[in-house]
Amino acid sequence: MKAITTLILSAALATGAGAAPPQHWPIKPVKLVVSQPPGGTMDIVSRQVADQLGKVLGQPVVVDNKPGANGIIATQQVARAAADGYTLIMGSGVTHTINPYLYPRVGYDPVKDFTPIANLVSAPNVIAVNARVPATHLQALIDAAKAKPGVLNYASPGVGGTGQLTMELLKASAGIDITHIPYPGIAASVQDTIAGRTEMVALPPAALLAHFQSGALRPLAVTSPRRTRLLPDVPTVAESGFKGFEGVAWFGILGPADLPPDVVRTLRLSLRKVMEMPAMRERLASQGLDITYSEGAAFADYMQMDADRWKEVIRLSGAKVE
Known part of the structure; x- marks a missing residue:
């Protein structure tokens, strides 16, 4: 009995002295950084998604508005955050596929500094x-x-x-x-x-x-590939004679580079549940938004295609911000 007691005490001491037993992510609130002020489309989408995502994850997802410099300030913050899943960003075409070609320096690499988790919605013009x-x-x-x-x-x-x-x-x-x-x-x-x-x-x-x-x-x-529910009688630019024309704002969630695979997996499973909720789909559609859910490599490929499009438009137009 004494030997068994000694073994139990030794094990307890070893556990206390070393690493804690692994915990399931998340064990505390998650911050979702938004690069626009409250009230805009990105903010509205972020709050709707954060509310339901928090319920699925079992921890609050808190929206943190960080406007400024056309989204650069917020995007830099998340690029430099710890890769633990507790700081995410609602990325957009502006932050990840336009700014890098519009500004001489943005202070982050839109590909290398981020883990693409899921593209959620797009908004036509x-x-x-x-x-x-x-x-x-x-x-x-x-x-x-x-x-x-x-x-x-x-x-x-x-x-x-x-x-x-x-x-x-x-x-x-x-x-x-x-x-x-x-x-x-x-x-x-x-x-x-x-x-x-x-x-x-x-x-x-x-x-x-x-x-x-x-x-x-x-x-x-x-300007979307398909007509919008809010204006069903208005044709697309593509239908008006310009095949393949697309100019939309997209919103998707990314984290810092090198997020742990189990965190990414949990986030994707949870976001899928959120975006499949009938009430969520109806709410987003009523706001003129198209659900364009994609994950991982598919999301990364879409961002690259979008970047190639806007890079050429910016070159042709001469648009730039010093």
Whole structure:
């Protein structure tokens, strides 16, 4: 009996002195860094996903808004975080496939510094004109632009967003000359388009729907591969004569490089459950978002394809931010 007791005590002491028994991840709250301020599309998606993901994981997933420098500040923070799964980022086309070509230095490598976990949703843009522009379809707008090179203007919330680059992609695809007028945010770009100070704008449908309903703006085409549920009668740019045209904002979750495989596996299983929830799918669809779930290599391949697209658009347009 004494020998057995000694063995038990020795084992207990050894456990206390050495590494603790392995714990299942997560054992504490997870932080989801968001590179936009509260209220935007990325923030709304992040909070909806974080709420349900926390329930599946059994630990809170806390949204941490870190806006600034077109997403660079937040993305740098996560690139440098510990690879333990407790700091993640809601990545986007802006942070991972646009900024590296738009800025001379971003302070992170969008591939080497991150573990792609899952792409979740995408948001199309709608190319819209103010009510006084006579064009009722995209080709008519393109014809008007060709008739008056350099005269028509388009608004955007700033240099480097998918709205601006989508219009630059249209310029290259259609061979037209229209002028970019950047604004400090969505509201200002929309109001000046309504007022006629610019002729057109490209933004997510949710941002423009009320103005379509009032008649202040007219939708001509959506930039996703498929029509959006919010505007089922509006054709895609591809349907309007530009096969393969795509200009969408995507949102997906990434972690720092070298995340442990068991953490990645747990996250993917949990995110799959969240994105398969009927209520979640309905909520996202009602906001004009398309569920585009993909994982790992498929997500990485999509990011590379998106990067190649925007790299060429940025080169052709000469867009850059110092």
